[in-house]
Amino acid sequence: MTTLEARGVRQRDRVAKAVLYAILAIGLLVVVGPFIWMALSSLKPEGEIRSVPPTWLPQTWTLDNFRDLFSRLDFPLFFFNSALVAVAVTVGNLLFCSLVGYALAKLRYPGKKVLFLAVLGMLMVPGMVTFVPQFVLVSNMGLTNSYAGLILPFLVGPFGVFLMRQFLQSIPDDLIEAARVDGAGEFRIFFRVVLPLCRPALATLGILTFLASWNNFLWPLVVASTEDKYTLPVALALYSIGQNKTDFGLLLAGAVVVVVPVLVVFLILQRHFMRGIATTGLK
Amino acid sequence: MAGAPAATAPARPVGIDSDRSAGSVQRRQRLRRALTGWAFSAPFTILFLVFMAVPVVVSLVMSFTDLRSTDLRNPFAVNFVGLDNYTRLFSDDLFLRSSVNTLVFVVIGVPLTIVIALAAATALNSGLLRFRALFRVGFYLPVVTSIVAVAVVWRFLLDPEVGLVNNLLRVVGIDGPSWLFDTKLALPSLIAMAAWRNFGFLMVIFLAGLQAIPGDLYEAATLDGATRWQQFRNVTLPLLRPTLLFGGVVTGIGYLQFFEEPFVMTQGGPLSSTLSVSYHIYNQFGFGNYGYAAAASYVLFVAIVALSVIQFRFLGERS
Numbered sequence: 001m002t003t004l005e006a007r008g009v010r011q012r013d014r015v016a017k018a019v020l021y022a023i024l025a026i027g028l029l030v031v032v033g034p035f036i037w038m039a040l041s042s043l044k045p046e047g048e049i050r051s052v053p054p055t056w057l058p059q060t061w062t063l064d065n066f067r068d069l070f071s072r073l074d075f076p077l078f079f080f081n082s083a084l085v086a087v088a089v090t091v092g093n094l095l096f097c098s099l100v101g102y103a104l105a106k107l108r109y110p111g112k113k114v115l116f117l118a119v120l121g122m123l124m125v126p127g128m129v130t131f132v133p134q135f136v137l138v139s140n141m142g143l144t145n146s147y148a149g150l151i152l153p154f155l156v157g158p159f160g161v162f163l164m165r166q167f168l169q170s171i172p173d174d175l176i177e178a179a180r181v182d183g184a185g186e187f188r189i190f191f192r193v194v195l196p197l198c199r200p201a202l203a204t205l206g207i208l209t210f211l212a213s214w215n216n217f218l219w220p221l222v223v224a225s226t227e228d229k230y231t232l233p234v235a236l237a238l239y240s241i242g243q244n245k246t247d248f249g250l251l252l253a254g255a256v257v258v259v260v261p262v263l264v265v266f267l268i269l270q271r272h273f274m275r276g277i278a279t280t281g282l283k
Numbered sequence: 284m285a286g287a288p289a290a291t292a293p294a295r296p297v298g299i300d301s302d303r304s305a306g307s308v309q310r311r312q313r314l315r316r317a318l319t320g321w322a323f324s325a326p327f328t329i330l331f332l333v334f335m336a337v338p339v340v341v342s343l344v345m346s347f348t349d350l351r352s353t354d355l356r357n358p359f360a361v362n363f364v365g366l367d368n369y370t371r372l373f374s375d376d377l378f379l380r381s382s383v384n385t386l387v388f389v390v391i392g393v394p395l396t397i398v399i400a401l402a403a404a405t406a407l408n409s410g411l412l413r414f415r416a417l418f419r420v421g422f423y424l425p426v427v428t429s430i431v432a433v434a435v436v437w438r439f440l441l442d443p444e445v446g447l448v449n450n451l452l453r454v455v456g457i458d459g460p461s462w463l464f465d466t467k468l469a470l471p472s473l474i475a476m477a478a479w480r481n482f483g484f485l486m487v488i489f490l491a492g493l494q495a496i497p498g499d500l501y502e503a504a505t506l507d508g509a510t511r512w513q514q515f516r517n518v519t520l521p522l523l524r525p526t527l528l529f530g531g532v533v534t535g536i537g538y539l540q541f542f543e544e545p546f547v548m549t550q551g552g553p554l555s556s557t558l559s560v561s562y563h564i565y566n567q568f569g570f571g572n573y574g575y576a577a578a579a580s581y582v583l584f585v586a587i588v589a590l591s592v593i594q595f596r597f598l599g600e601r602s
Binding site for chain 2: 020021023024027028030031032034035037038041049050052053054095096097099100102103104107108109110111112115118119122124125126127128129130131132133134135136137139140152153155156158161186187190211214215217218222232233236237240241248251252254255258259262263266267270273274
């Protein structure tokens with residue numbers, strides 16, 4: 001290859017790279033733009049949100065929309081409800097799914113195969129199938145419109161068991177056997193030896209569970225019948241449907257309150273996210 | 284056959300006591316193992332049975348009854364009606380309409396999402412090192428956000444009069460359509476939004492798949508004079524096929540159940556043009572038709588199982 005040709009190739013590569021970057025940048029704008037628009041618009045007065053041509057940065061900055069959110073609506077309570085349910089559901093999944101995951105991966109006992117098959121089968125069942133009987137059950141237990149009713153059906157899930165079992169299988173048996181020889185009981189082994197090794201899997205499961213719960217919509221929509229048990233998405237959706245379009249600013253501020261905590265957590269933990277998605281997705 | 288008892292017979296008189304105790308030790312050990320195993324499994328299993336496994340079965344039974352919300356306090360008023368709910372479903376115009384909408388959502392939405400995700404993953408894998416993390420995180424952003432919040436934002440973006448999209452179109456002199464209020468455009472708008480929201484998830488999975496393809500394959504292809512496109516067609520695509528299929532099925536299963544988007548953005552309208560199967564089930568549940576809703580949910584279940592079986596067929600063929 002002559003130097004002239006090489007230079008040509010290099011130049012073509014550079015042009016291709018520039019085009020690629022341009023396309024990616026436009027894509028990024030389309031994906032992230034709505035969020036930026038949402039955040040900026042929530043800081044604009046109502047009139048400016050609908051102005052033609054649209055403004056990008058607020059001409060007048062205002063916190064009125066957020067003030068309304070917290071005074072006219074009970075958003076601090078909705079926020080608390082969402083957080084309480086998500087934390088309880090996450091703790092439950094981490095504990096129960098890792099316990100059973102350990103048993104499925106490392107212990108030998110009758111019924112284990114059936115249990116694992118049931119878990120695998122459950123992975124395929126759409127939420128709508130269990131939805132009606134779950135509601136009948138929860139209302140017969142007198143748990144509609146209660147925190148227990150919001151939490152209990154999500155305290156365990158087949159995905160968590162599957163994830164933990166797959167991860168626990170990669171922990172060497174010798175380690176557990178050594179602890180057994182030292183005379184440690186099974187639960188002691190689990191909490192002292194096994195669980196600390198599971199940190200990456202627990203992080204992934206914890207993040208995904210918390211997120212799913214925070215964003216969960218259908219179940220709290222039907223179980224929470226009075227406002228004091230609404231979670232954020234339920235409050236936002238019902239308010240959005242109930243209102244005509246006069247309250248743009250308020251709704252966008254509500255969306256910000258729902259989205260921003262999750263975005264912050266995501267940006268801090270994004271490495272775990274990506275690794276989690278890639279490994280659980282491919283296994 | 285005859286050898287086994289003969290072989291053990293001479294040993295019996297000698298070790299009869301130790302044999303028995305060995306057996307009981309073994310039995311005790313087995314019992315202990317079973318107890319340990321189930322001590323670990325019990326909390327999960329109880330919750331799993333009560334809130335998942337049993338409801339799956341109950342739902343099936345319900346689907347053969349005329350159970351209504353008013354019957355809950357009076358179980359004897361419930362009758363088995365055989366396949367009535369199922370036959371009724373297939374003459375229910377709204378159910379048929381919602382099925383068609385859901386199929387359109389899946390058949391157009393899944394390939395669209397995959398193509399965008401694959402394009403993004405390929406671009407990010409093609410030696411661009413700068414800003415790669417930024418793009419990856421940015422594209423993934425909508426995946427982690429609440430569909431309700433996203434739907435609220437998009438409803439405003441697509442508002443015919445004051446929405447950002449039509450406002451921008453107006454700036455360049457185009458009179459934008461009324462998107463979500465147009466029977467022809469409402470469903471495509473929801474599909475576009477779903478692709479926008481979900482492609483980042485597939486992109487991350489595809490990226491992992493792309494990075495697992497050995498680099499020497501591309502080197503060899505380059506030496507053979509293959510163009511970039513030929514490399515993509517003949518090296519990347521075949522090796523990525525299992526990942527692509529997996530992504531397609533996961534996305535398909537999700538899209539078959541779409542609910543929040545029409546609930547927040549269109550309430551299933553205009554004229555049921557965005558009514559999905561899940562939304563129809565939710566409505567029937569709201570009307571108190573529990574048996575009927577359960578039957579519709581099982582139809583959805585069968586569709587999902589069918590999709591998964593197709594995946595395993597394809598994957599099995601490969602490996």
